[in-house]
Amino acid sequence: MNSAQRFNWQRQPMPQDFCGGFVDRLQLDDGLTLAYCHYHPQRDLREHSIIERDVRSLTIAIALEGNSVTCASDGSQYPLRAGHSTVALFSHARGERFLPAGQQVRQLRLIVDEPLMEQYALTGLLDDRKDDHRVHSLFSGQHTPGIQRLAERLASLHGQTASALELQIATLTLLAEQARLLSSQRSTPRALSGTAQDKLLKARELIQQHYDQPLTAGWLCMQVGTNEFALKQGFRALFNTTPYRMLTAIRMDHAWELLESGLHVSTVAWKVGYQHLSSFSAAFQRFYGRPPSSVSGKRQP
Known part of the structure; x- marks a missing residue:
């Protein structure tokens, strides 16, 4: 009997020809779940x-080895490479994780439901955030180094x-x-007024609607009534990204789908807002x- 069986780890295997990895989950308490992820995509x-x-959860993702990028449905990107972490609060989330072929990726995830956060007196991390079905990035x-050591310790216990x-x-x-660490960061909060948030949400909507146009930060500012400094600072605070990175993520997501549908690279570049094929190819490569x-699909006539 291996450790996954002995301690009721629930294994979610990946198709061998697709990923060559697994995700083990262990429920330690009501509302407290530990996950160990080991990918080696071919x-x-x-x-x-x-x-x-049903409830909000604090999700801590710690990268022990390898790189991945998670793209949320709103265009926000969450790169996760070895030695880095992400901490987020949410109940609903949609997106996709990208892992490049040929590398080993090991990640540890800790999921704490809100009722247990109250029991552990961690409600200060919630502030006044409402359960609005958005992902609230906390870090x-x-x-x-302390987080790294503790995470490595947990990973080693998984196999012992x-x-x-x-x-x-x-x-x-x-x-x-x-x-x-999160509580220490709360000493210098970045508060946004309701009016400022409305402007930022409108700017995000404009990016989503007009990603195929040559958008600029100046144009966005004119449309929503703000300045470039407030726009960029607000995007970092509210969406954990910049307007440019959000625009790029949305364009790249659409580009991948169009390439898989069989459109030629030059056509895709134009459809997602790039005037020059070389600029699109360089952005896609990055x-x-x-x-x-390299993205193949059934060619359209």
Whole structure:
């Protein structure tokens, strides 16, 4: 009997020819779940995800090895590479994770439901955020050596003859350290007024509607009534990205779909707002790590 069976890890295997990996989940308590992910994709992997929960959850994703990028449905990007973490609060989320072929990816995820956050006196992390079915990014970036050590400890316990108590203690220690770091960041909050948020949401809507046009930050500012500094700072605070990166993510998502449908690269470049094929090819290569010509589909007549 292996450790996954002994401690009720629920394994979700991936098709061997597609990914060559697995995701193990362990429910340590009501509202407290630990997941260990180990991917080794043989080809580029685009993993679609739809999360529908009854309550909000604090989700901590820690990259132990390898790189991935998660693109949310609103265009926000969450790159996750070794030594980095993302922390988010949400109940509903749609998006997809991209993992390039030929690399090993190991990630640890800790999911804490809101009722348990209240029990652990972590409600300060919620602030006044409402459950509006949006992903609220609390942190994205390089984590501390302490977080790294605690995460590696948990990963090692996954494959050892460890007791459930050891796993729970290690998990709660990691949660406590992450909560401490997040609480320290709350001392300098970036508050946005309702009017400012409305302008930012309108700007995002314009990007989603007119991604195939030569958009500029100046044009967006004119349409919503703000300035470039407020626009860029607001996007970082509300969407955890910049207007340019959101526009690029939306264009690249549409470009991939069009390429898979069989359209030629030059046609796709024009349809997603690039006037020059070379600029599109370079942007696609940076975003996906591969040229657009490598995405095949049934050619249209």
